[in-house]
Amino acid sequence: MTVMDNWVSAACAELGLDPAGVEVKVVLDLARDVAHQVLRPGAPVAAYLLGVAVGRGADPAEAAARLADLARDWPDAEPDPVRGSER
Numbered sequence: 001m002t003v004m005d006n007w008v009s010a011a012c013a014e015l016g017l018d019p020a021g022v023e024v025k026v027v028l029d030l031a032r033d034v035a036h037q038v039l040r041p042g043a044p045v046a047a048y049l050l051g052v053a054v055g056r057g058a059d060p061a062e063a064a065a066r067l068a069d070l071a072r073d074w075p076d077a078e079p080d081p082v083r084g085s086e087r
Contacts, residue, residue, distance in 0.1 A: 023060045026050075030064045030071075037071040046071070 001009075004024060012019040030050060031043035038046075046067055053063045 026060055026064045030068050033068045033071040038074045
């Protein structure tokens with residue numbers, strides 16, 4: 001098992017969830033897209049919003065794809081504090 005597997009198993013146990021239903025790659029891919037295309041702090045917020053949507057019955061892959069598409073189409077208006085330029 002990897003550290004991620006161990007973390008997901010422990011977090012799921014803490015929250016009473018089944019780790020088999022956790023789409024780690026889907027969440028990580030979404031977080032990457034939001035962090036790179038919108039802004040870094042948006043990544044955990046997007047992951048949270050994905051979780052809320054899934055908790056309300058949305059399909060995880062479909063909801064993540066919709067958010068990733070939104071991130072990829074996001075206007076490059078937010079300055080990147082690391083690079084000091086417009087994104």
